[in-house]
Amino acid sequence: MISYVVRRLLAAIPVIVLASIPVFLVIHMAEGDPVLMLLGVEAPTETIEAMRERLGLNLPLWRQYLRWxxxxxxxxxxxxxxxxxxxRELLVSRIPATLSLAVVAMMMAIAIxxxxxxxxxxxxxxxxxRFVSIVTSVAISIPHFWLGILLVLLFAVNLNWLPAGGYVxxxxxxxxxxxxxFMPALTLSLYMAAILTRFVRTSMAEILTEDYIRTARSKGVPGRLIVTRHALRNALIPVVTALGVHFGRLLSGTIIVEVIFAWPGLGQLMLGAINNRDFPVVQATFLVFIVLVIVSNLVTDILYSVIDPRIRLHGAAK
Incomplete structure (x- = not known):
């Protein structure tokens, strides 16, 4: 098990390196001179050159990347x-808020x-x-920003049950x-819950038609045990795949949701940095989001090996 995890960690390193290149180039893909966008065209030449040196933009591109x-x-x-x-101070102060929101949203999606x-x-x-199929279709089509506004109007404005925003x-x-x-996590989780419901339903329906399930029923095994002990474990692999894939979408959804609910996380930090042309912060937040997605995929691979040890053994055989 440990060797399998080490191999997956080593395989993730080149992915992070390759992903870091477009993140670094963000500052150079912006239209116009980033220093002039920061200081304005009326800024003195000495100030412009000092800012260019501070950001390292006076160096060749390859040296800028290596330095960064x-x-x-x-x-x-x-x-x-x-x-x-x-x-780093800004990231450390914002990451816990985003992670706590993402974890609660994922737990809500799984629970639903x-x-x-x-x-x-x-x-x-x-x-x-058929009713659940219609409901999940509607849930998948609802944009995060629209659902968030509806929840604020319902629970905060009309019913006055929950605060409209903030963080503790x-x-x-x-x-x-x-x-x-509750409201930001529900806004984030609804799409994932709808997707996962369909995955669980399809996977379970296929497993329940397998020969070994029919054999267990013929032997008088209680239905509850058939579902929990025999069918569910074998149905989990495609569901875990969906969890890993859609966790990245969930993280991207935090950008809008954090703004709606005044949630002081990475998404709000990144949007503010983009508006203010604060390129070091933009680069760092992009990179953190990418690393979080890569880590979620790594955790998904490890969960595969826990659910089905044959995956781990097959990887070792190679």
Missing amino acids: AAGVVTGDFGRSVMSDFTV SFPLGIFTALQRGRWFD SPAESPLRFAQLV
Whole structure:
């Protein structure tokens, strides 16, 4: 198991290196001179040259990349152009909020999708199965920003049950955190819950038609044990695949959701940095999002090997 995890970690390194190149080039793909966009065309020549030297833009492109990559490896992302903080300080202050939101949203999606998917597989072809199919189709088509606004109008404005936005660390006040995270997490989780419900339903429906399931039924094994002990484990691999793939979409959704609910995470930080042309912060937040997606795929691979050890053994045979 350990050797399998090490191999997957080593395989992720070149992916991160390749992904870092377009992230670095973000500052050069922007239209116009980034320094002039920061300081304005009326800025004195001395100020422009000093800013160009501070950002390292006076160096050849390959040296700029090596300098930036070396800083990233050591945790030095540079200093924010628009504030007195280093980029690392900004990231450290924002990452916990984004991760807590993403984790709660994923837990909500799993809590909704697994029972629905299993039950609709058992009720295949009946009215409840068709009803859930319609509901999931609607949920998939609803944009995050529209759903977020609707939830604010319903729970915060009309019913006055929940605050419209804000953030409190779960360590500081778990109850207040639960109140604040409910709407943004529900906004993020609805799409993933709909997708996972369909995956669980399809996978379970296929497994329940297998010969060994019919054999277990003929031997009098209770239906609950057939579902939980025999069918569910074998149905998990495509579901875990969907979790890994759509976690990246969930992370991208945090960018809009954090703005709607005043959630001080990476998404809000990145949008503010883009508006202010704070390129060091933009590069760093892009890179963190990419690394989080790569890590989620790595965790997915490890979960494969836990669910089905044959995957790990097959990889070792190669």
